[in-house]
Amino acid sequence: MPAVIEVRNLRKTYGETVAVDDVSFTVQDGEIFGILGPNGAGKTTTVECIEGLRAPDGGTISVLGLDPRRDRAELTQTLGVQLQHSEVPEKLQVAEALELYSSFYRSPADWRTLMEVLGLADKAKTRYGKLSGGQKQRLSIALALVGRPKVAMLDELTTGLDPQARRDTWQLMEDVRSRGVTMVLVTHFMEEAERLCDRVALIDAGRVVAVDTPAGLAEKAHVEQRIQFRPSVEMDLDLLADLPDVTGVTRRDGLVFVTGNNNALNAVTSVLARNHIVAEHLRVEQANLEDAFVELTGRRISGR
Amino acid sequence: MSANIATPPAASPGSALWRLSRAEFRLYLRDRVGPIWGVGFPLLLLIIFGNIPSFNHAKHVYGGLTELDIYVPVLVAFSLAILSLTALPSTLAGYREKGVLRRLETTPIGPARVLGAQLAVNLVTALVTLVVFLAVAKLAFDVVLPKQFGGFVLAWVLAAAQLMAIGLFIAAVTPTRSAAQAIGTVLFFPMMFFAGLWLPIEQMPSILRTISHDTPLGAAVRALKDASGGHFPPTASLLIMVGYAVVFGVAAARWFRWE
Numbered sequence: 001m002p003a004v005i006e007v008r009n010l011r012k013t014y015g016e017t018v019a020v021d022d023v024s025f026t027v028q029d030g031e032i033f034g035i036l037g038p039n040g041a042g043k044t045t046t047v048e049c050i051e052g053l054r055a056p057d058g059g060t061i062s063v064l065g066l067d068p069r070r071d072r073a074e075l076t077q078t079l080g081v082q083l084q085h086s087e088v089p090e091k092l093q094v095a096e097a098l099e100l101y102s103s104f105y106r107s108p109a110d111w112r113t114l115m116e117v118l119g120l121a122d123k124a125k126t127r128y129g130k131l132s133g134g135q136k137q138r139l140s141i142a143l144a145l146v147g148r149p150k151v152a153m154l155d156e157l158t159t160g161l162d163p164q165a166r167r168d169t170w171q172l173m174e175d176v177r178s179r180g181v182t183m184v185l186v187t188h189f190m191e192e193a194e195r196l197c198d199r200v201a202l203i204d205a206g207r208v209v210a211v212d213t214p215a216g217l218a219e220k221a222h223v224e225q226r227i228q229f230r231p232s233v234e235m236d237l238d239l240l241a242d243l244p245d246v247t248g249v250t251r252r253d254g255l256v257f258v259t260g261n262n263n264a265l266n267a268v269t270s271v272l273a274r275n276h277i278v279a280e281h282l283r284v285e286q287a288n289l290e291d292a293f294v295e296l297t298g299r300r301i302s303g304r
Numbered sequence: 305m306s307a308n309i310a311t312p313p314a315a316s317p318g319s320a321l322w323r324l325s326r327a328e329f330r331l332y333l334r335d336r337v338g339p340i341w342g343v344g345f346p347l348l349l350l351i352i353f354g355n356i357p358s359f360n361h362a363k364h365v366y367g368g369l370t371e372l373d374i375y376v377p378v379l380v381a382f383s384l385a386i387l388s389l390t391a392l393p394s395t396l397a398g399y400r401e402k403g404v405l406r407r408l409e410t411t412p413i414g415p416a417r418v419l420g421a422q423l424a425v426n427l428v429t430a431l432v433t434l435v436v437f438l439a440v441a442k443l444a445f446d447v448v449l450p451k452q453f454g455g456f457v458l459a460w461v462l463a464a465a466q467l468m469a470i471g472l473f474i475a476a477v478t479p480t481r482s483a484a485q486a487i488g489t490v491l492f493f494p495m496m497f498f499a500g501l502w503l504p505i506e507q508m509p510s511i512l513r514t515i516s517h518d519t520p521l522g523a524a525v526r527a528l529k530d531a532s533g534g535h536f537p538p539t540a541s542l543l544i545m546v547g548y549a550v551v552f553g554v555a556a557a558r559w560f561r562w563e
């Protein structure tokens with residue numbers, strides 16, 4: 001099956017600033033594809049080139065077989081877009097906005113149903129300017145979906161939302177995916193990418209560092225497992241330090257901290273079992289996308 | 305949810321421009337700037353001027369017309385100028401500043417219809433104002449209606465075209481709503497001066513009168529006045545307005561940016 005989106009050697013500069021240096025990836029039909037990277041990495045510029053809003057300086061893009069610049073009129077019918085920074089007029093009501101936008105498309109979704117699905121029905125007569133951040137975001141998603149797009153591009157979908165609203169939005173995205181809409185999700189939250197995305201492109205400084213499933217990326221990074229527990233009895237740490245899969249053992253405040261490769265947990269638990277030691281408060285930290293990103297670029301995604 | 309969302313409602317094709325214009329018109333009324341300053345204020349001035357006794361005496365300098373007769377075309381131009389130079393550019397520049405235009409750019413609506421809706425809203429408002437204005441002038445103050453009606457309509461259409469073109473140009477070259485508002489206001493006062501708002505064109509020294517004839521509002525008022533008095537508007541005034549409409553229209557199209 002041909003890819004829904006194909007980006008090859010995309011390059012985009014703003015004067016001296018190289019926003020996108022060399023980006024290539026493909027998005028398959030029906031997947032949620034994540035673009036993850038720190039602020040200023042070139043994520044927004046990349047998706048805006050795909051949307052046809054910006055003219056690339058180099059490379060080729062094809063979306064559903066269309067050229068985003070040349071075939072813009074056709075593309076707008078099948079591509080739903082949520083921009084990072086955009087609004088509808090302050091004094092336009094929710095229902096008015098949805099009805100208006102639905103009239104732009106050849107075969108739109110039923111905007112009333114969409115309004116209900118997105119939990120905006122009781123805000124139908126509320127002006128955009130009076131909505132909360134989460135409600136604005138939901139309207140923005142509704143407007144991106146009202147044309148019944150085959151592909152939806154969502155830029156910083158949950159930035160600025162509280163945790164509950166963020167989880168609700170994730171649930172919604174999963175519902176949308178189940179309708180067969182291919183989605184490109186731009187984010188700088190790893191948790192979001194891990195939860196939602198089938199595959200993720202890690203982008204740093206205008207370049208693709210890696211493209212893989214979230215689990216694949218974490219594995220690729222060869223990040224160590226971190227295990228911590230409180231032993232039920234005093235124990236000799238050398239029991240663990242001698243294990244080949246373990247790279248380090250320390251004790252602090254009655255807790256034992258072990259690092260090692262992917263097998264470390266198995267090895268540690270069998271040693272403990274053999275010595276009749278119970279591991280209380282056991283915690284295992286898996287390598288996540290953040291670790292992968294640090295490993296692959298030497299930098300953090302979030303500004304922590 | 306899948307089944308429901310997938311059901312296309314009965315949308316009549318070609319309704320996008322109509323719906324956009326309707327939505328914009330609603331917003332226009334909610335915003336109140338256009339209605340108050342473009343419609344209410346000129347009407348208020350008419351009512352004030354109409355109640356000044358000396359304004360209702362026929363005067364020799366005006367060729368037997370009253371001061372009020374003289375002011376009706378000026379106030380008609382005033383209304384057009386406010387709508388075109390203030391309401392139109394500040395709305396569009398504000399839309400650009402807030403990202404409203406970019407949001408529209410991602411949909412199939414297209415730039416022509418976005419601008420078309422703005423023009424439609426302002427033209428309809430201007431037209432309604434004109435009708436109400438002339439009706440009040442006639443019924444309440446017995447001002448004679450334009451005697452050369454065709455010439456009056458032509459002059460009004462050209463005046464509207466050139467002013468809207470200037471308004472679109474302002475919207476094209478200003479980055480923000482407040483900048484557009486500032487430029488519109490700064491242009492408005494000298495233009496209204498040459499339209500004879502403070503000093504009727506007939507009473508201006510000849511040098512000012514000559515300048516006035518070449519300004520957008522001076523030409524508009526001159527053409528509207530002649531048509532009111534029963535003459536076909538001077539060709540020079542009509543051509544000047546066509547010139548402004550073309551030059552600023554082309555420049556606006558050339559420099560307009562969605563972001």
Ligand SMILES: Nc1ncnc2c1ncn2[C@@H]1O[C@H](COP(=O)(O)OP(=O)(O)O)[C@@H](O)[C@H]1O
Nearest residue numbers: 014017018019038039040041042043044045046
């Ligand atoms: N319109 C623009 N003009 C000039 N520079 C820009 C513009 N948009 C983005 N940039 C620059 O390009 C780089 C990438 O920005 P962006 O694509 O927005 O990154 P991200 O979405 O990953 O945060 C940044 O250095 C940013 O400052």
Ligand SMILES: [Mg+2]
Nearest residue numbers: 043044084156
């Ligand atoms: Mg961004």
